[in-house]
Amino acid sequence: MRSNIVLGGILAAFFAVVGTVYTVWHIIAYPDLVGAMRVEWVGTVALFFGMFMSAMVAVYLQRTHKAQGGELPEDILTSDIDDGDPELGEFSPWSWWPLVLAASAGVFLVGMAVGQFLLPIGVAIFAVAIVGWVYEYYRGHFAR
Numbered sequence: 001m002r003s004n005i006v007l008g009g010i011l012a013a014f015f016a017v018v019g020t021v022y023t024v025w026h027i028i029a030y031p032d033l034v035g036a037m038r039v040e041w042v043g044t045v046a047l048f049f050g051m052f053m054s055a056m057v058a059v060y061l062q063r064t065h066k067a068q069g070g071e072l073p074e075d076i077l078t079s080d081i082d083d084g085d086p087e088l089g090e091f092s093p094w095s096w097w098p099l100v101l102a103a104s105a106g107v108f109l110v111g112m113a114v115g116q117f118l119l120p121i122g123v124a125i126f127a128v129a130i131v132g133w134v135y136e137y138y139r140g141h142f143a144r
Contacts, residue, residue, distance in 0.1 A: 001065045001075050008058025012051050019047030097133035104129050 026040040073083035104125035111118025 001061060001072070005058050005061045005065065008054050008061060011054035012058060015047050015051035015054060019044060019051060022047055092136060095133070095136060097129055097136060100129040101126065101133065 023039055023044045026043075027038045030038065073079040076083075104122050106122075107118055107125055108122030111122050
């Protein structure tokens with residue numbers, strides 16, 4: 001995790017330097033512009049936004065690393081696979097509901113691009129898919 005924190009800091013510093021150079025370079029390259037037109041706002045805002053996002057990720061990771069009270073087994077190079085938590089979740093490799101959910105998103109997006117009559121169809125398929133996925137273990141062969 002420390003390497004990710006350092007990487008986030010390096011990216012934040014990189015975006016800060018590049019954003020500053022970009023802004024100053026545009027001001028120098030176009031001396032005839034006056035006022036707010038001297039700054040090229042799209043690139044400047046995008047680069048500084050990248051800086052803020054990288055800094056935000058680095059600070060979040062740093063605070064999470066501090067709060068966990070030491071190194072996790074995933075961060076120690078000499079640890080084995082069995083040192084971590086063996087239970088990572090419950091996964092259903094035979095489930096078709098994620099495919100139906102993706103199809104509903106596809107129908108909805110095609111509806112946004114082509115015709116709005118597909119939007120309610122995509123929402124309806126989404127509702128069926130999410131209910132089916134949530135209640136997959138409620139009934140039938142895999143019920144618990």
